[in-house]
Every structure is written in C-alpha cells, then in structure tokens.
Amino acid sequence: MDLKWFLVRRITLVALACFAMGAALAIYETALKAKRQNAELAEMAGRQLELQLSRIGRSTDTLQRFPDWDLITSLILQPGQCVELRNSAGATQNLNCAGLDATANGTPGWFLWAYRALINDRLTAVRSVSYRGVSHGTIVAQYNAAATAGHTWASVGPLLGFAAALVGVLCLVTYFVIDRALKPTKQILTGLNRLTRGDLAARLPAFRLRELNRISEVFNALSAELGSVTEERTALARRLVDTQEEERRHIARELHDDVAQKLSALCANAAYLRTRVQGEAPALAAEARDLERIASEAMLTLRRTLTYLRPQEIDDLGLVQSLEALVAQHNASSQGRTEYSIETSGAVEKLKAETSAHVYRIVQEALTNASKHANARSVQVMLTQSGEADGAKIHLSVVDDGVGPGGQSNSNGGGAGLIGMRERVVALSGKITAGPLPSGGFGLDVEFPTLQRSA
Ligand SMILES: Nc1ncnc2c1ncn2[C@@H]1O[C@H](COP(=O)(O)OP(=O)(O)OP(=O)(O)O)[C@@H](O)[C@H]1O
Numbered sequence: 001m002d003l004k005w006f007l008v009r010r011i012t013l014v015a016l017a018c019f020a021m022g023a024a025l026a027i028y029e030t031a032l033k034a035k036r037q038n039a040e041l042a043e044m045a046g047r048q049l050e051l052q053l054s055r056i057g058r059s060t061d062t063l064q065r066f067p068d069w070d071l072i073t074s075l076i077l078q079p080g081q082c083v084e085l086r087n088s089a090g091a092t093q094n095l096n097c098a099g100l101d102a103t104a105n106g107t108p109g110w111f112l113w114a115y116r117a118l119i120n121d122r123l124t125a126v127r128s129v130s131y132r133g134v135s136h137g138t139i140v141a142q143y144n145a146a147a148t149a150g151h152t153w154a155s156v157g158p159l160l161g162f163a164a165a166l167v168g169v170l171c172l173v174t175y176f177v178i179d180r181a182l183k184p185t186k187q188i189l190t191g192l193n194r195l196t197r198g199d200l201a202a203r204l205p206a207f208r209l210r211e212l213n214r215i216s217e218v219f220n221a222l223s224a225e226l227g228s229v230t231e232e233r234t235a236l237a238r239r240l241v242d243t244q245e246e247e248r249r250h251i252a253r254e255l256h257d258d259v260a261q262k263l264s265a266l267c268a269n270a271a272y273l274r275t276r277v278q279g280e281a282p283a284l285a286a287e288a289r290d291l292e293r294i295a296s297e298a299m300l301t302l303r304r305t306l307t308y309l310r311p312q313e314i315d316d317l318g319l320v321q322s323l324e325a326l327v328a329q330h331n332a333s334s335q336g337r338t339e340y341s342i343e344t345s346g347a348v349e350k351l352k353a354e355t356s357a358h359v360y361r362i363v364q365e366a367l368t369n370a371s372k373h374a375n376a377r378s379v380q381v382m383l384t385q386s387g388e389a390d391g392a393k394i395h396l397s398v399v400d401d402g403v404g405p406g407g408q409s410n411s412n413g414g415g416a417g418l419i420g421m422r423e424r425v426v427a428l429s430g431k432i433t434a435g436p437l438p439s440g441g442f443g444l445d446v447e448f449p450t451l452q453r454s455a
C-alpha cells in the first residue's frame with residue numbers, strides 16, 4: 001500500500017478511537033452528574049413528603065394534598081428530570097416532570113442511540129417514604145434520556161467537530177508532506193534499476209532528508225565498489241584467458257617445432273627404410289610401411305590439434321572467414337545430419353585481434369557442444385554489430401533445435417566449456433546467457449561492447 005494512504009488511514013483510525021474515547025468520557029461524566037442529581041432529588045423529595053406526612057399527622061395539612069410536589073418542582077427539578085411516587089405494588093401514583101430544554105433538540109441520532117445503549121436506565125434513584133414505621137410508597141427520580149444526552153452533546157459536540165476538522169487538516173497535510181518527502185524515492189528506484197541493468201556509473205544526488213541522504217551515500221558507495229570489483233574481475237578474467245591463449249600457443253609451438261618435426265623425420269626414415277629393404281626383406285618393408293602409415297596418421301591428428309590450439313586463420317583470413325571455415329568443418333564432419341550456418345553483419349572484421357580470438361573460441365566451443373550434446377537438425381550462428389562509435393556493441397548468438405541440456409545421456413553438465421566462455425565474456429566486459437530455449441533446443445547469447453574498459 002502507498003505510504004501516504006497508509007499514514008492517512010492510521011491517523012484517521014487513531015482520531016476515531018480518540019473521538020470514541022472522548023465521547024464515552026463525556027457521556028460518563030454527564031451520567032455521573034445526572035445520577036447524583038437523581039439521588040439528591042429522590043432524597044429531598046422523600047424528606048419533603050415525610051415532612052408533609054408529619055404535618056398531616058399533626059392535622060396542619062390534609063391527606064388530599066399528599067403528595068405535595070410544589071416546593072420540589074419549583075426548586076430542584078431540572079429540565080428533563082422526573083420524580084414519581086409509586087405504591088407498594090410499583091404502580092405510579094403521581095408523576096411530575098420538568099420539560100426538555102432546547103439543548104435536547106440538537107442531539108444527533110447516533111449520539112442519542114449510543115447514550116441510551118450505554119447509560120439510560122442506570123441513573124434512576126429510588127427512595128422509600130415512611131412515617132412512623134408505615135410505608136407510604138417509593139420515590140423514583142430519573143432523567144429523560146434525550147435530556148441528559150442533549151446536555152452531554154452540548155458540551156462535547158463542538159469539541160468533537162473541531163477535532164474532526166483538525167484531523168481532516170492533519171490528514172491533508174500528512175498526505176502532501178509525505179508525498180513531497182518521498183519524491184527522492186523515485187530517483188532511488190531509477191538508480192537501482194540502472195544498477196540492475198549493469199550501469200555501474202549510476203549515482204544518486206544528495207537529499208535533504210537525512211535518512212534518504214544516507215541511502216544515497218550507501219548507494220553511491222555500493223555502485224562505486226561494484227564498479228571497481230567488476231573492473232578487477234574483468235581484468236582477472238582477461239589475464240586468465242590471455243594466459244590460457246599464451247599456454248595454448250606455447251603448446252602448439254612445442255608440438256609443431258618438436259613433435260611435428262620428429263614425426264616428419266620418422267615418416268621420412270620409415271619411407272627410406274621401406275625402399276632400402278623392399279627387395280631383400282619384404283616382411284621388414286611391410287613393417288616400415290606400417291610405421292610410415294602410423295606416423296602419417298599421427299601427423300594428421302597433430303595437425304588437427306594444432307588447428308584447435310592455434311587457429312591460424314583468424315590472422316590470415318580474418319574473423320568472418322575463419323568462422324565460416326569452422327562452420328564448414330562442422331558441416332563436413334556431420335555428413336548432413338546437422339546443418340550448420342552462419343550469418344554476420346556490421347563491422348565485425350574491425351574488432352581487435354584478441355577480441356576476435358575470444359569470439360572465435362566462443363563459437364568454436366558452442367559448435368563443439370552442439371555437435372556433442374544437441375543432436376540438432378540445424379545450428380545457427382549469428383554475429384552482428386550494432387550502434388555507433390563508443391556505444392557500438394557486438395551481439396553473438398548460437399542457437400540449435402536439438403534436445404536441449406540433459407537430453408543426452410552423455411551430458412553431465414559439469415564441463416569446462418561454458419565456464420571458459422563466461423571467462424572470455426567477462427574479459428570482454430559483456431553479458432552471457434546460455435541455456436534451454438522455450439521452443440526447445442539450446443541457445444547461447446553473448447553481448448559485449450566493442451570498446452572494452454581497459455584493465
Ligand atoms: N547445444 C547444447 N545442447 C544441449 N546441451 C548442451 C549444449 N551446450 C551445452 N549443453 C549442456 O551444458 C553442459 C555444459 O557444457 P560445457 O561445454 O560446459 O561442458 P561439456 O561440453 O560437457 O564438457 P567440455 O566442454 O569441458 O568438454 C553440457 O554437458 C550439456 O549438458
């Protein structure tokens with residue numbers, strides 16, 4: 001729920017509770033007073049009637065004038081108050097009431113209802129009247145509910161009205177003050193969204209409210225820290241993949257300069273041996289031919305390994321043609337089971353040598369994975385460049401329509417290929433997603449800026 005409405009609702013609820021308590025207190029106080037007045041009235045009326053009975057006993061008054069309320073009604077009966085004399089059977093013998101005053105008319109219905117429900121009958125005062133041990137009935141003094149409620153309302157009504165207006169104004173002020181105070185939260189949200197999208201340059205301005213300003217400071221420190229950690233990570237990843245490349249080049253050089261030379265020499269020696277012993281020892285010649293064949297096969301394997309370790313084509317042919325050659329190799333070895341294709345657009349040829357090498361390696365691993373795990377009918381490579389100058393980006397996707405991860409029994413999911421790809425993408429300051437596609441198959445998606453931050 002919106003914080004403004006939340007606070008306004010809370011204030012209104014608290015105010016309503018205060019109103020109810022205030023009204024209850026006012027009703028209680030008026031009721032106490034009314035009860036006291038009823039008790040006084042019953043007591044005085046009782047004494048008055050007992051006095052009259054004594055006068056009747058002394059024949060200074062007559063029984064016809066009993067009960068004589070004149071003095072009582074003129075002196076102590078309040079507006080809305082009634083006093084009556086009931087006989088021993090409880091029947092009213094004589095009832096005297098004072099009329100309601102104007103205050104009773106303005107009482108709202110709900111207040112009258114609440115008053116009746118809470119108080120009404122509890123205020124009645126009762127007193128017996130007796131003379132010389134003989135009971136002459138019971139005096140009952142009570143108030144008309146409308147009268148006491150009217151008195152109560154007259155004293156608390158204006159106060160409640162004023163308080164209601166005050167609460168209204170308070171709610172309004174709270175709403176607008178909170179609305180104004182929370183404006184910076186929109187900026188904070190925008191900053192957080194930028195950070196989520198990977199924009200580590202996002203910073204927040206200083207805010208007037210201390211709490212929000214603290215958030216701004218923490219946010220700025222966090223994004224600065226995140227920026228430097230990301231840069232460190234990129235630099236590390238770059239160093240790691242560079243070292244890997246360097247190691248591969250070294251192994252390739254050793255294999256080429258040493259093992260390959262020795263295999264060539266072995267091949268040549270075996271050929272020489274074969275020709276020398278062909279006439280005299282045909283069995284030895286056959287052995288020499290076998291040796292020659294094994295050395296040639298080892299040369300072929302070695303050449304394939306060398307191509308994998310050090311794809312010369314990128315330097316010689318450029319990235320696009322090297323990738324096309326890679327795709328052609330896969331097409332040739334799949335023998336029609338899978339159709340590999342590639343599409344490129346934009347200035348992808350202008351990428352730096354190391355960047356091109358990373359792209360090549362990523363595609364190489366993705367195609368190897370597709371051939372190993374996907375059992376696909378088609379595998380599509382797409383390499384595009386978009387945007388201009390500093391904002392230019394490279395987008396690479398390799399998508400297949402195969403069985404997806406886990407679809408093959410030999411897929412253990414714990415290889416080093418995807419990890420290597422991620423390291424390369426981090427080194428390129430880019431983003432990578434790899435996984436099953438909703439439509440089936442497997443998709444790899446890589447995006448990175450053409451201008452990487454320097455490590
Ligand atoms: N195109 C694909 N189709 C189906 N599953 C795939 C595909 N590419 C990757 N995977 C799944 O992802 C897992 C991880 O791939 P990764 O390249 O890291 O390891 P690997 O190929 O099994 O081993 P390595 O690459 O180390 O030889 C694979 O084992 C496979 O389950």
Ligand SMILES: [Mg+2]
Nearest residue numbers: 369415417418
């Ligand atoms: Mg792999």
